[in-house]
Amino acid sequence: MNLQGKRILLGVTGSIAAYKSALLTRLLIKSGAEVQIIMSTSAFDFITPLTLATLSKRPVFSAFADQTTREWTNHVELGLWADLFIVAPLSANTLGKFANGLCDNLLSATYLSARCPVMLAPAMDLDMYQHPSVRENLRKVLSFGNILLDAESGELASGLSGQGRMMEPEHILAQVEKFFRKKKDFQGKKVLITMGPTQEALDPVRFISNHSSGKMGLAIAKSFKERGAEVFLVSGPVSVSINPGDFHFFMVRSADEMYEASKKLHSQMDICVFAAAVADYSPVEIAPEKIKKNDSEMSILLKKNVDIALELGKSKKPGQLHVGFALETESEEIHAKAKLDKKSFDLIVLNSAREEGAGFQHDTNRVKIFDRDGMKIDSGLIPKSEVADLILDEIKKAPVWI
Numbered sequence: 113m114n115l116q117g118k119r120i121l122l123g124v125t126g127s128i129a130a131y132k133s134a135l136l137t138r139l140l141i142k143s144g145a146e147v148q149i150i151m152s153t154s155a156f157d158f159i160t161p162l163t164l165a166t167l168s169k170r171p172v173f174s175a176f177a178d179q180t181t182r183e184w185t186n187h188v189e190l191g192l193w194a195d196l197f198i199v200a201p202l203s204a205n206t207l208g209k210f211a212n213g214l215c216d217n218l219l220s221a222t223y224l225s226a227r228c229p230v231m232l233a234p235a236m237d238l239d240m241y242q243h244p245s246v247r248e249n250l251r252k253v254l255s256f257g258n259i260l261l262d263a264e265s266g267e268l269a270s271g272l273s274g275q276g277r278m279m280e281p282e283h284i285l286a287q288v289e290k291f292f293r294k295k296k297d298f299q300g301k302k303v304l305i306t307m308g309p310t311q312e313a314l315d316p317v318r319f320i321s322n323h324s325s326g327k328m329g330l331a332i333a334k335s336f337k338e339r340g341a342e343v344f345l346v347s348g349p350v351s352v353s354i355n356p357g358d359f360h361f362f363m364v365r366s367a368d369e370m371y372e373a374s375k376k377l378h379s380q381m382d383i384c385v386f387a388a389a390v391a392d393y394s395p396v397e398i399a400p401e402k403i404k405k406n407d408s409e410m411s412i413l414l415k416k417n418v419d420i421a422l423e424l425g426k427s428k429k430p431g432q433l434h435v436g437f438a439l440e441t442e443s444e445e446i447h448a449k450a451k452l453d454k455k456s457f458d459l460i461v462l463n464s465a466r467e468e469g470a471g472f473q474h475d476t477n478r479v480k481i482f483d484r485d486g487m488k489i490d491s492g493l494i495p496k497s498e499v500a501d502l503i504l505d506e507i508k509k510a511p512v513w514i
């Protein structure tokens with residue numbers, strides 16, 4: 113009964129995934145929440161109000177006025193009543209209304225009146241979900257502070273396969289429980305996170321880089337933000353979407369740029385997490401024009417890049433905490449422990465580039481966290497968001513805070 117006493121508004125819109133809202137309602141009620149459902153009228157084509165009213169043990173609202181009593185359904189009161197407003201499934205149509213402040217039904221009026229946090233669980237077909245107008249609307253609602261319960265991948269109602277399925281009700285319940293559990297245990301702390309790859313230019317059109325997507329660094333940044341910290345993100349070029357309202361964001365390209373941006377921030381930080389996959393070498397010369405191909409072989413002379421974590425480790429102040437990462441392919445623990453010592457890390461997070469589902473690009477990771485006394489945790493293969501929470505929990509236990 114993790115949600116005992118929590119008041120949840122559940123918005124249901126017209127989507128084939130509306131059938132999942134019945135299971136979601138049941139799960140929320142079983143977890144102790146009070147659930148008030150608001151449906152858009154197009155949701156009636158997919159699930160009946162009677163089903164949802166029975167499961168939620170409350171009448172379902174959909175119109176501004178009750179058809180028989182002509183009584184007004186007070187959307188302002190509904191918005192103020194709730195501790196959390198979840199819209200699942202969220203159709204492209206309702207997303208468009210939320211993004212643009214349109215208000216032509218009770219659901220959109222309640223959205224505009226609600227003062228509580230809002231979680232949105234979109235459900236769309238493959239190409240709809242990737243359409244630039246939908247992406248733009250999603251970006252907009254995220255910039256308002258709404259929380260995205262991102263669509264999952266799999267088979268879609270159209271028969272196509274890919275991202276667009278509404279997040280499974282069990283996963284939504286886990287997110288909701290986590291949301292209410294979150295303590296603001298990093299309130300007042302300033303955190304620097306390096307993330308993503310660096311790109312080392314060869315000429316105006318080519319570079320040396322690696323496969324880092326930025327997912328691990330961003331997951332850590334989100335977890336710190338949710339737990340009350342002020343987050344400074346220094347990121348190489350990544351494709352993950354970053355909500356600019358959530359962080360102080362510094363976009364860099366090369367290892368040198370990442371070092372310069374991090375160095376400027378370092379002295380004000382309480383915690384630094386070095387999650388970036390920084391290129392260790394860069395070309396000695398950057399050709400001013402595009403290098404032309406010819407028949408002979410070509411060698412590129414490389415010079416060593418600055419080691420950001422090592423350099424900043426030298427000016428670490430008492431009370432500052434540094435967390436490093438190690439991405440290894442062999443003798444993993446030995447290399448990770450050596451980096452912990454050499455770079456003055458308080459903790460090091462080891463992930464393996466050889467393990468299925470771990471390291472670059474994946475939404476999951478498996479990490480082992482070490483401090484100077486040895487291994488603290490072996491996470492097993494779990495989502496990067498959960499890895500991030502584990503890292504924060506270990507940071508909290510570090511002697512520097514005690």
Ligand code: PMT
Pocket residue numbers: 306308323324325326327328329367386387388389390391392417418419420421422435436437438439440451455463471472473474
């Ligand atoms: O971005 P994703 O696709 O989600 O992938 C996540 C990740 C695999 C990139 C991440 O989990 C990770 O392991 N990041 C560190 C990768 C790495 O470069 O490890 P390393 O063993 O080479 O470096 C050791 C530490 O020194 C790291 O904290 C690194 O950020 C830092 N370093 C390394 C070289 C350098 N020139 N400057 C540094 O600061």
